[in-house]
Amino acid sequence: MRIEKDNIVIRSANVDDAIQLNKWWNDGKVMDHAGFPKGLGQSLEETMDEIRNWEGKLSQLCIIEINGNVVGELSYKIKGDGAAYPGWKICDFDYQNQGYGSQIIKLLFEFLFTDENINSKFPIDRIIWDTMLENKRAQYVYEHKIKARKIGIKENSWQDQLGNWRSSVDYDISREEFLNAR
Numbered sequence: 001m002r003i004e005k006d007n008i009v010i011r012s013a014n015v016d017d018a019i020q021l022n023k024w025w026n027d028g029k030v031m032d033h034a035g036f037p038k039g040l041g042q043s044l045e046e047t048m049d050e051i052r053n054w055e056g057k058l059s060q061l062c063i064i065e066i067n068g069n070v071v072g073e074l075s076y077k078i079k080g081d082g083a084a085y086p087g088w089k090i091c092d093f094d095y096q097n098q099g100y101g102s103q104i105i106k107l108l109f110e111f112l113f114t115d116e117n118i119n120s121k122f123p124i125d126r127i128i129w130d131t132m133l134e135n136k137r138a139q140y141v142y143e144h145k146i147k148a149r150k151i152g153i154k155e156n157s158w159q160d161q162l163g164n165w166r167s168s169v170d171y172d173i174s175r176e177e178f179l180n181a182r
């Protein structure tokens with residue numbers, strides 16, 4: 001897939017992105033928000049295999065580029081149940097808090113709700129995702145900039161890499177809510 005708007009490009013990842021993704025995935029500072037404060041500890045081969053596993057599917061692993069620079073990644077899963085399950089991170093800290101995240105999420109949602117290839121096979125009616133309770137910036141963006149619905153908090157629902165119990169906040173936006181809010 002490829003989405004291009006102004007200086008933002010979102011495109012499917014390929015094995016040429018493995019070195020960059022491997023660096024990010026092994027960096028505890030980048031992966032902390034996902035519960036991996038020590039990083040994934042993945043070999044380059046494992047990263048390449050993971051990228052290959054996404055290829056040729058409706059679900060996609062993507063790279064985010066801004067002004068031609070590779071600055072982050074996102075993914076979405078299509079499971080055939082009427083929903084899409086995305087996740088995203090701007091990994092280059094210099095590009096966080098610049099207003100890009102909300103633009104990228106909106107571009108992705110527009111794509112997920114309207115892409116012919118996906119919607120002809122599995123029409124997408126809603127998008128579902130979550131974040132960690134501590135990620136106040138993400139919650140602010142989802143509630144105030146994306147205008148998503150906070151479904152609830154799942155207290156102590158999963159264990160992070162260090163074995164600490166963590167809570168997540170669940171979000172949902174329907175096709176109608178998103179298209180009407182544009």
Ligand SMILES: CC(C)(COP(=O)(O)OP(=O)(O)OC[C@H]1O[C@@H](n2cnc3c(N)ncnc32)[C@H](O)[C@@H]1OP(=O)(O)O)[C@@H](O)C(=O)NCCC(=O)NCCS
Nearest residue numbers: 033088089090096097098099100101102131136137138140
């Ligand atoms: C979360 C993320 C996608 C948001 O994108 P972004 O480009 O940084 O966000 P934006 O610049 O669009 O908006 C940030 C908003 O949060 C606000 N904010 C920043 N820190 C905050 C905090 N600690 N608490 C509440 N709000 C905060 C900013 O003031 C800004 O709002 P404003 O534009 O009204 O002033 C991005 O920061 C990111 O990828 N972070 C790292 C990984 C991550 O957390 N991924 C999401 C996991 S669910």
